[in-house]
Amino acid sequence: MEHFAIWVAAFLTMGIFSFLYKDNAWYKLCEAIFVGISAGYWFVTLFWDNIYGKFWVGKGDDSMLYIGAFLGLLMLMRLVPKIGWISRWPLAFIVGATAGFYLINYFSSNVMRQVEDTIMPLLGPDYSAGAYDIIGNIVIAVGTFSGLVYFFFSKEHKGAFGATAKVGIFFLMITFGASFGYTVMSRMSLLIGRLDFLFGDWLGMIK
Amino acid sequence: MSTRLKEMLVVAVMTVFFVIMYWGKVDGWMTGFQFSFGLSMTVVALIVVSLLVILYLTLQGKMIGRRVVFLYVGISVTLPFFMSLSQQIKISPEVQTLYDGIAELPPGSVVLSAFDYDPPSAPELQPMAESFFRYCFNNDLKVIVIGLWPQGPQQANMAIEKVMLDESIAAKNLQYGIDYVNLGFQTGNEFVIQRMGSDFKSMFPTDYSGTPYDELPLVKNVKNFSNIDYGFNFSAGYPGTVEWVQVAVDRYGLKMGAGNTAVQAPQCYPYIRSGQLIGILGGMNGAAEFELLTGTVGKGTKFMLSQSFAHMIVIAFIIIGNVAYFRGGRKRKL
Structure with missing residues (x-):
């Protein structure tokens, strides 16, 4: 069984790689298997962890669960065209609750905390910052200010205002470049993982 | 031809x-x-x-x-x-602070580790997970595993199985349920974290293999985040580190570090400067640095x-x- 499993994994990996040569039936087969298994895995996991885990093992001892289950059932009304409109109620609940939840979280963590961290003395509290930190603080202050100026569209980007906006563009480009570099690194890691599997786990060629 | x-x-x-x-x-x-x-x-x-x-x-x-x-x-x-x-691998400040945060935990501390990734991200995050478990088990830290991604807990089990083969850890004869526990996956994304803030058991009535929460000695007295000494999130996207910071850290005051895929790391670096995260392992490079600090040579390196x-x-x-x-x-x- 172990041999079969590793050959199947290798067959599917090679199938996905074959797309680099050109689109082909092998690749399409592997893609379809991946999509099908992912959907099946999700379904089984959600069933056992949620419906079985909470309503059978957990005996549904949290009454709020029944409200959630009821809303979930309403969502399935979409399958009956005549009463499909009922599914909008749970959808409205999800949209409203999620929006409210996100509003508070993002405002608190990603806005206020970050603003608080940006507005700080350049030389550090009690002038205690070292040269490295002072340079870092200046970069953050200049980058934040010029970046905000770039996104201020109520005034034409000309003169000193335009020059500041251009500095903002440079900061944005550096940010995007860093993100892209990290993305390349991440994708290479995936490739390394699969090739390590092929040459190591499968063929045993790596010492 | x-x-x-x-x-x-x-x-x-x-x-x-x-x-x-x-x-x-x-x-x-x-x-x-x-x-x-x-x-x-x-x-x-x-x-x-x-x-x-x-x-x-x-x-x-x-x-x-x-x-x-x-x-x-x-x-x-x-x-x-x-x-x-x-x-040559150089230790970056964010990895050093993360390591220092774990290193100052006394033996017996309870660590919550959230596995929010799946096999495609394993080349980056699995070496981190293995080094993390190796450090925790060698230093007698108690580990609770959960996952907001369906395959996360499986990845955790694979890492634990591998680490258990180490002689020093095998000699400790660690017991499931007492020294470590895997509570499995729960759907609901950040809402799961929110509910865990008041009651872990409501989100994880059983562990990964179906054992009821109250029958697991390690967690039966763990009510919420106030019973957790340190949190560590292995994250490959949504839900992941951003959600843990927003809810567990900022609302409930959990002390936390994270291991991210390289794609996600730039999004999370601002949390270090603001003190919301103790440190970050960013991508394979972060994994290699963490391996160096924990004294192991794994796949990251x-x-x-x-x-x-x-x-x-x-x-x-x-x-x-x-x-x-x-x-x-x-x-x-x-």
Whole structure:
């Protein structure tokens, strides 16, 4: 069984790689298997962890669960065209609750905390910052200010205002470049993982 | 010979090669091989020379196909597996602070580790997870595993199984339910974290294998985040570190570090400066640094050479691509 499993994994990996040569039936087969298994895995996991885990093992001892289950059932009304409109109620609940939840979280963590961290003395509290930190603080202050100026569209980007906006563009480009570099690194890691599997786990060629 | 016939011939030759290699592995005569230092350097030199030839051809107006680029990337990732070269790894401040945060935990501290990734992200995050478990078990920290991604808890189990093979950890005879526990996956994304803030059990009535929460000695007295000494999130996207910071850290005051895929790391770095995260392991590089700090040589360290080679190849082809672009009057396409 172990041999079969590793050959199947290798067959599917090679199938996905074959797309680099050109689109082909092998690749399409592997893609379809991946999509099908992912959907099946999700379904089984959600069933056992949620419906079985909470309503059978957990005996549904949290009454709020029944409200959630009821809303979930309403969502399935979409399958009956005549009463499909009922599914909008749970959808409205999800949209409203999620929006409210996100509003508070993002405002608190990603806005206020970050603003608080940006507005700080350049030389550090009690002038205690070292040269490295002072340079870092200046970069953050200049980058934040010029970046905000770039996104201020109520005034034409000309003169000193335009020059500041251009500095903002440079900061944005550096940010995007860093993100892209990290993305390349991440994708290479995936490739390394699969090739390590092929040459190591499968063929045993790596010492 | 037709193209189809050539393709079939290549597939047949490759299949024979794979069967022979696999048979060798099973039979025991294929134990892997490694280039000597001299051969490794020769291979590197040959690759550099071939890249210079490509650059020369590009300057002459002869463009290469995209498949050549794929081939070079594949070679640059694969050959370092067999090379006798090593790469120096420097510890970055965010990895050092993360390690210091874990290192100051006294034995017996309860650590919550959230596994929010799946197999595609394993090359980056699995080495981190293994080093993390190795450190925790060697230092008598109690570990609670959960997952907001369905395959997360499975990844945790794989890491634990591997780490348990270490002699020092095997000698400790760690008990499931007492020293570590896997509470499994729960759907609901950040709402799960929110509910865990008031009651863990409501979100995880059973563990991964179906044992009721109250029958697990390690967690039966764990009510919410106030009973957790340290949180560690392995994250590959949504839900992940951002959600843990927003809810568990900012609302409930959990002390937390994170291991992220490289794609996600830039999004989370601002949380370090603001003190919301203690530290971050960013991508494979972060994994290698953490391995260095915890005194192990795992796949994070081993893969860094491939990573660096691949980056060099990408940079080389960016230069060649730009040469082609400017030489073609910014009109021709590669």
